[in-house]
Amino acid sequence: MGLIADLPRNEDGIATALAVLTQRFGARVETGQSLREQHGHTTTWLGNQPPDAVIFPQSTEEVQEIVRICATHRVPVIPFGTGTSLEGHVNAPAGGISLDFSQMNRILAVHAEDMDVTIQPGVTRKALNTHLRDTGLFFPIDPGADASLGGMAATNASGTCAVRYGTMKDNVLALKAVLPSGEVVTSAKRARKSSAGYDLTRLIVGSEGTLGLITELTLKLQGIPEATSAATCSFPSVEAACNTVIAAFQYGLPVARIELLNAVQVRACNAYSKLNLPETPLLLLEFHGTEAGVTEQAEVFGEIAGEFGGTEFTFTTREEERNALWQARHDAYWAALAYQPGAQALSTDVCVPLSRLADCVTETEHKLEELGITAPVVGHVGDGNFHALLLIDMDKPEEIARAEGFVGWLNDLAISMDGTCTGEHGIGQGKAKYLERELGAGAMDMMAAIKRGIDPDNIFNPGKMRLPNGAVD
Numbered sequence: 430m431g432l433i434a435d436l437p438r439n440e441d442g443i444a445t446a447l448a449v450l451t452q453r454f455g456a457r458v459e460t461g462q463s464l465r466e467q468h469g470h471t472t473t474w475l476g477n478q479p480p481d482a483v484i485f486p487q488s489t490e491e492v493q494e495i496v497r498i499c500a501t502h503r504v505p506v507i508p509f510g511t512g513t514s515l516e517g518h519v520n521a522p523a524g525g526i527s528l529d530f531s532q533m534n535r536i537l538a539v540h541a542e543d544m545d546v547t548i549q550p551g552v553t554r555k556a557l558n559t560h561l562r563d564t565g566l567f568f569p570i571d572p573g574a575d576a577s578l579g580g581m582a583a584t585n586a587s588g589t590c591a592v593r594y595g596t597m598k599d600n601v602l603a604l605k606a607v608l609p610s611g612e613v614v615t616s617a618k619r620a621r622k623s624s625a626g627y628d629l630t631r632l633i634v635g636s637e638g639t640l641g642l643i644t645e646l647t648l649k650l651q652g653i654p655e656a657t658s659a660a661t662c663s664f665p666s667v668e669a670a671c672n673t674v675i676a677a678f679q680y681g682l683p684v685a686r687i688e689l690l691n692a693v694q695v696r697a698c699n700a701y702s703k704l705n706l707p708e709t710p711l712l713l714l715e716f717h718g719t720e721a722g723v724t725e726q727a728e729v730f731g732e733i734a735g736e737f738g739g740t741e742f743t744f745t746t747r748e749e750e751r752n753a754l755w756q757a758r759h760d761a762y763w764a765a766l767a768y769q770p771g772a773q774a775l776s777t778d779v780c781v782p783l784s785r786l787a788d789c790v791t792e793t794e795h796k797l798e799e800l801g802i803t804a805p806v807v808g809h810v811g812d813g814n815f816h817a818l819l820l821i822d823m824d825k826p827e828e829i830a831r832a833e834g835f836v837g838w839l840n841d842l843a844i845s846m847d848g849t850c851t852g853e854h855g856i857g858q859g860k861a862k863y864l865e866r867e868l869g870a871g872a873m874d875m876m877a878a879i880k881r882g883i884d885p886d887n888i889f890n891p892g893k894m895r896l897p898n899g900a901v902d
Contacts, residue, residue: 436523442502468527478520480527489644497611510580516857522892550579566650569594585635592811606641638890654717659751660744663707671787686715687811694805701764702757772820779843780814780852814852861895
């Protein structure tokens, strides 16, 4: 496993706080080893650092109470949604208390006429859209996993629909959060825009649980489109596929989703999802609009793709066929693991300006071949974001070293192209050492000052993003 250093533990404080919390919350304080390990990092190759206990709050007031007890004894607090993050966000390197928000899962108010909804953070993406189905509205952000919306906000999640609907920071109107002091802040009202003071909503969104614990969210909703079509198109190279994406957006084509799968990933999906796609680089697309509109959009894209050598172009409006294609895309991680049985997956992502996408993906494939690493590549290429899923034998130190070297090389490549070391996974522990390289010392100092001002004892998710401050970190 990728090794992440432990931080100094406040043993006396943890023991005292745990006794107080157990007396107050009883059976909702869990200390079993297996449950604690489930609340450490288990999704990808980073090592597991479990908390000392897991607590299941049911209200903002209970979160306040837990935080105040932990603050009194300087005990770390780590928020937990569904545990699907990929960069060690839920690990507890200094021990402490994991707050599992799964019991704060109520939909508080649907304002259909305003196209927004207020929820608790434990509501999952699929549960929300099931609840909204009869209103004609839906929440569009789809990171693949059925993640909690609180966790999605904390990591500024995005996914397959971001090219049309944006990321979480574009879709959170307001939130409530408990600060390390135990105080509750409301970041905004439900108005669609505001010039009132600092943008506290977007300060908390993407802060990865280091500044506040989200206990309520107000989210923008979208109308369910009249019609939807999905399309696939194969290409002779990833470069041709990426250049097609650039041309489609320069044309102004309103694509709702546009995903790249390299040849390795297509082979893995064919085997895992029982598909019969040509095993060359592939674009998988979706169009939203009227019946006539989605057909026209798909046909125009087919013409553009043909100019770059695109073949086997097909599109469908049949729901079962569309669902099969997108389920295969969402199962890409599991398909990759099945492609090389016994391998562990190291998932990494970068994002570059669209004009550099073809260069970045092509250089990535060449580097993987040079290193002898099997790695399916998938990408939300409409916004320049792609993922490499490195399949490695964790019993072979030389493979681990090559994989770590590749991740560093890829992050540096993206940064050199005026891109970012993470388009959507977040920083957490896994990408912490690249953040200053991307933003510079001045930005790191500013973020550290914000962290110190809000969380002087560094009890909220310590060890993440390498923000230096306090006795705990």
